[in-house]
Amino acid sequence: MRVFNFSAGPAALPLEVLEQAAAELTDWDGCGMSVMEVSHRGKAFTALAEQMEARLRALLAIPNSYRVLFLQGGATGQFAAVPLNLAARGARVDYLNTGVWSAKAIEEAERLGLQVNLAADEAGSSYTSVPAPQALRLDPHSVYVHYTPNETIGGVEFPYVPETGAVPLVADMSSTILSRPIEVSRFGLIYAGAQKNIGPSGLCVVIVHESLLASARTDVPTVLDYARMAAHGSMLNTPPTFSWYIANLVFGWIEAQGGLAAMAARNRAKAELLYGAIDASGMYRSPVERTCRSWMNVPFTLARAELVPEFLREAAGEGLTHLEGHRSVGGLRASLYNAVPLEAVGALVAFMREFERRHG
Numbered sequence: 166m167r168v169f170n171f172s173a174g175p176a177a178l179p180l181e182v183l184e185q186a187a188a189e190l191t192d193w194d195g196c197g198m199s200v201m202e203v204s205h206r207g208k209a210f211t212a213l214a215e216q217m218e219a220r221l222r223a224l225l226a227i228p229n230s231y232r233v234l235f236l237q238g239g240a241t242g243q244f245a246a247v248p249l250n251l252a253a254r255g256a257r258v259d260y261l262n263t264g265v266w267s268a269k270a271i272e273e274a275e276r277l278g279l280q281v282n283l284a285a286d287e288a289g290s291s292y293t294s295v296p297a298p299q300a301l302r303l304d305p306h307s308v309y310v311h312y313t314p315n316e317t318i319g320g321v322e323f324p325y326v327p328e329t330g331a332v333p334l335v336a337d338m339s340s341t342i343l344s345r346p347i348e349v350s351r352f353g354l355i356y357a358g359a360q361k362n363i364g365p366s367g368l369c370v371v372i373v374h375e376s377l378l379a380s381a382r383t384d385v386p387t388v389l390d391y392a393r394m395a396a397h398g399s400m401l402n403t404p405p406t407f408s409w410y411i412a413n414l415v416f417g418w419i420e421a422q423g424g425l426a427a428m429a430a431r432n433r434a435k436a437e438l439l440y441g442a443i444d445a446s447g448m449y450r451s452p453v454e455r456t457c458r459s460w461m462n463v464p465f466t467l468a469r470a471e472l473v474p475e476f477l478r479e480a481a482g483e484g485l486t487h488l489e490g491h492r493s494v495g496g497l498r499a500s501l502y503n504a505v506p507l508e509a510v511g512a513l514v515a516f517m518r519e520f521e522r523r524h525g
């Protein structure tokens with residue numbers, strides 16, 4: 166029996182994708198073996214890699230002036246790769262601190278010897294809000310501006326793309342990529358760990374403008390070096406082939422759903438349903454300011470916090486899983502990535518009403 170999985174990551178995958186992968190697991194593409202057992206340099210896998218990049222480019226309408234890289238090390242690897250590739254030691258960079266993930270990115274940039282200017286810091290709001298556009302204290306001499314459009318743990322999302330003039334904008338889109346159309350040309354670099362909205366863990370997508378490819382340091386480790394990886398089709402070394410294979414199927418699935426405009430409509434409907442239920446209740450509360458509530462990650466609390474374990478126990482009994490908040494913040498959280506159907510949110514909302522009726 167499949168449950169409704171609200172995990173923040175690794176997260177739900179489309180059932181159709183899993184079924185296709187299961188059907189061709191032992192004999193992929195007529196090879197007589199699984200996709201995990203073929204050479205990444207062979208014809209079949211090379212074709213897969215080309216299709217995967219072409220599909221992602223089409224979905225996001227990525228301009229030709231951008232390179233698409235498929236790297237390892239997760240989004241956390243990019244916390245290091247971005248400073249190493251884009252900034253010389255001691256360079257000035259801007260970071261917007263809006264939650265746990267931006268804070269980790271900042272820590273890594275500082276560890277690598279950059280001078281980090283906090284152009285915004287929402288720690289004071291306990292990460293329940295984002296800064297207003299006019300409140301950003303951007304340094305015009307910084308090498309890049311880094312921010313996290315959607316904070317997976319706090320559930321806050323920027324309702325706008327920061328305007329950074331000539332300074333390249335770098336975005337950690339791990340938990341929001343492919344949830345709706347974006348204008349890639351607003352960004353110098355976008356990165357996203359796969360295990361939220363793309364596929365299995367082990368893969369990190371990087372979309373980088375070609376002007377940022379020449380690395381600022383000569384000692385960037387090869388597997389993190391954008392220029393070298395771009396020159397070798399992200400295959401300087403063995404890629405996580407199964408993750409690539411599933412990501413390619415997920416991109417095909419999104420295409421078949423009608424692309425990102427269709428995903429956006431579905432995701433908006435899911436988020437409105439859940440926030441509507443939270444706001445209408447006397448028992449549940451969203452800690453996040455209304456203007457920056459995430460479509461993808463919805464944290465909420467119970468009026469009586471001691472009921473959280475009972476909520477989780479009863480929800481699991483109804484096949485609604487992974488609703489616990491992140492261990493650093495507690496409470497509850499429902500992640501509503503692309504592969505979570507509207508039906509799952511409907512079931513969650515029905516359960517929440519019933520739970521409130523009995524325990525409210």
Ligand SMILES: *Cc1c(COP(=O)(O)O)cnc(C)c1O
Pocket residue numbers: 174238239240241242266313315316317337338339340358359361
């Ligand atoms: C999950 C997540 C990360 C960390 O991803 P890893 O692949 O585990 O390194 C970083 N940033 C954001 C916004 C995330 O949601």
